[in-house]
Amino acid sequence: MKIPICRPFIGKEEKEAVLAVLDSGQLAQGKEVAQLEANFARFLGIREAVATSSGTTALFTVLQALGVKTGDRVVTTPFTFVASASSIVQAGGIPVFCEVDEKTFNLDANRLEEILKANPRIKGMVVVHLYGLPCSMEDILYLAKRYQIFVVEDCAQAHGAELQGKKVGTFGDAGVFSFYPTKNMTTGEGGMIVTSCPQLADKCRMLINHGSHEKYLHQILGYNFRMNNLGAAIGLVQLRRLNQTNQKRRKNAAFYTNQLSGIPWIVTPFEPASATHVYHQYTLRVLQGRDSLRAYLKDKGIGTEVYYPLPLHQQPFLKSILGEQSFPVSENLSREVLSLPVYPLLQQEELEEIVFHIKQFFNLPSIQLPAKEEATWE
Ligand SMILES: *Cc1c(COP(=O)(O)O)cnc(C)c1O
Numbered sequence: 001m002k003i004p005i006c007r008p009f010i011g012k013e014e015k016e017a018v019l020a021v022l023d024s025g026q027l028a029q030g031k032e033v034a035q036l037e038a039n040f041a042r043f044l045g046i047r048e049a050v051a052t053s054s055g056t057t058a059l060f061t062v063l064q065a066l067g068v069k070t071g072d073r074v075v076t077t078p079f080t081f082v083a084s085a086s087s088i089v090q091a092g093g094i095p096v097f098c099e100v101d102e103k104t105f106n107l108d109a110n111r112l113e114e115i116l117k118a119n120p121r122i123k124g125m126v127v128v129h130l131y132g133l134p135c136s137m138e139d140i141l142y143l144a145k146r147y148q149i150f151v152v153e154d155c156a157q158a159h160g161a162e163l164q165g166k167k168v169g170t171f172g173d174a175g176v177f178s179f180y181p182t183k184n185m186t187t188g189e190g191g192m193i194v195t196s197c198p199q200l201a202d203k204c205r206m207l208i209n210h211g212s213h214e215k216y217l218h219q220i221l222g223y224n225f226r227m228n229n230l231g232a233a234i235g236l237v238q239l240r241r242l243n244q245t246n247q248k249r250r251k252n253a254a255f256y257t258n259q260l261s262g263i264p265w266i267v268t269p270f271e272p273a274s275a276t277h278v279y280h281q282y283t284l285r286v287l288q289g290r291d292s293l294r295a296y297l298k299d300k301g302i303g304t305e306v307y308y309p310l311p312l313h314q315q316p317f318l319k320s321i322l323g324e325q326s327f328p329v330s331e332n333l334s335r336e337v338l339s340l341p342v343y344p345l346l347q348q349e350e351l352e353e354i355v356f357h358i359k360q361f362f363n364l365p366s367i368q369l370p371a372k373e374e375a376t377w378e
Contacts, residue, residue, distance in 0.1 A: 002301030003354065007345050008181045009245060010234075017233035024229075032232035039239055040192055043160075044167045044175075048201035050193040051227035052208055055156040055178025058191035059087035059126065061225060062174045065203040066150050068093045068123060075115060075125040076154075077107045078311040079330040084128050084154050085312050089321065096122060097313050099327045103270045105130045105283070105337075108329075109139035116147045124150035129158035129168050131307070131339075132184070132249075132278035133271065137163055137171040144172075152176060156191075157280035159184040160246045164274050169194045179231070184246060184280055185238035187231030248344035249279040252351060256282055256340060259355045263362055265289065267336075281307055282342035290338050293361050300357045305339045 021032060033051050041049035052058040068074060070092040076084050078097040085095040098115055101108040107127055116122055125144065127135045135153075144151045151172030155161070159177055161168045169175025174197075177183075179190035193204050206213055211222025238245075257268045267285035271277045286293055294304050311330040312318055340354060359365070 001298075001303040003303060003341055003346075003350050005303035005305045005339065005341050006182045007341075007343055008186055009238075009241070009343070009345055011237070013237045014234045017237050018230055021229045021233045026229055028228050029226040030229050032229040032236065033227050036187075036227070036232040036235045036239065037192070039236060040177075041194065043239060043242070044169050044194055046170045046175075046194045047196045048194065048198060050201055050204045050208065051232065052191040052193060053225045053227060054189050055154075055176060055180065055183075055191040056083040056087055057208070057223070057225035058176040058178070058193045059083060059152070059154065060090045061204050061207045061223070062152055062176055062193050062195075062200075063087055063091040063093065063124075063126075064207055065200055066124060066152070066173065071121070072123040073119055073121045075107075075112070075122060075149075077128055077130075077330070078313045078327045079105060079308065079333055080128045080130060080154070080312065081156070081308065082312060082315065083156070084126050085318060088126065089318075093123070094321065095312070095318065097325065097327060099329050100130075100333070102285075102329050102333060104133060104135075104272075105333065106133060106135045107140070109136045109143070112140065112143050116143060116149070122147070122149055124152065124173075126152045126154050127172070128154040128156075129161055131269070131283050132158045132161050132280040133269070134158065134161050134163040134168050134275045134277075137168075141171060150174075156180075156183065158278055160242050160276075161278040162276040170196070173197065174200060179235055179238075184249070184278055185235065185242050187227060187235035187238070190227045190231045190235060245344040246278045249282075249342055250277070252342045252344075252346055253277070253279045253282045255348075255351050256342070256355065260284070260358065263359070263364065265362060266358075279342050281305075281339040283307065283337050283339045285333070285336040286338050287336060290336055293358070294338060296361045297354070297357055300353075302354055302357060303341060306334070306337060307339050308337075309334055 037049040068091040153175040156178035174195040177192040179187035208225035211220040313325040
């Protein structure tokens with residue numbers, strides 16, 4: 001691919017930070033991990049942050065810490081990455097899917113109350129800020145309070161995203177982040193649990209460290225889900241750069257939206273005035289010919305991706321637990337969505353080239369021909 005769907009931004013500073021950890025000999029969880037926890041908590045404006053080995057282990061851990069037990073129902077959306085729901089199953093719970101809103105791709109809060117009313121065994125929700133766009137937390141928190149259930153925010157795609165000036169991860173009982181290389185910031189593999197509740201953070205710290213606070217004394221059944229210093233050293237640099245890289249993602253997204261919003265077969269991403277979208281993905285709905293467009297762009301050397309081609313209620317392992325279910329909005333979106341490259345390292349010429357080929361595909365005149373091709377005619 002000439003222009004891949006994703007290219008992680010690893011600079012000189014990350015390399016130096018990793019070398020310094022290697023030289024220190026302290027490779028496992030230590031100083032750098034503690035520093036990343038402190039800096040990440042400060043960045044969000046929240047009291048506690050617990051670093052983990054991945055976003056998935058962070059989700060699983062926090063669900064256990066919140067007391068999810070065998071048979072407990074936990075609401076989430078069928079239109080997300082598998083981990084939002086598999087972590088519920090790992091903790092012994094049963095996912096209850098709530099349909100999404102086709103405009104935001106996020107859980108449709110208007111359908112939530114009906115589900116909560118019908119299911120007295122629902123213990124909590126895992127709400128996902130998909131592609132970097134915050135959910136409507138006001139409605140969600142209102143219902144959570146009313147039905148006395150917990151709210152975990154899956155912020156794996158939304159580092160730094162805001163709702164009315166407040167960062168996601170700080171609304172619910174806990175927030176969970178992923179630092180996988182394709183996310184808005186990375187530690188290689190890694191994750192973070194954030195919460196304003198010290199007791200909950202304490203329980204998480206114990207769970208990720210063999211159920212132990214004191215060496216060789218194990219209070220509860222635990223795991224090894226710790227982050228290591230090499231990853232944390234990368235993360236410290238990435239976090240320092242996050243506002244800037246998110247800003248570049250937003251700028252790239254604005255260019256696309258400006259160029260593509262007039263095409264009748266395309267719906268560009270929605271961004272409500274109250275939210276700051278951080279464009280982990282820039283995702284179009286292509287109402288006709290999504291797969292042909294994707295193949296056409298691939299032929300031109302442009303990588304795109306479908307997040308996600310199969311909604312979770314149709315995944316074999318969940319179907320075997322939950323049986324046949326239908327969520328038409330999610331199913332329809334999985335046939336329409338197409339994510340374009342939006343990462344901070346993209347050059348303006350690359351953005352223009354992508355737009356050029358999309359317009360060519362739809363046989364539309366190019367408002368912005370790449371300069372080199374236009375020059376010969378002027
Ligand atoms: C990436 C992701 C996760 C899982 O994070 P990992 O670090 O890959 O385990 C969970 N939920 C969502 C929505 C994600 O995008």
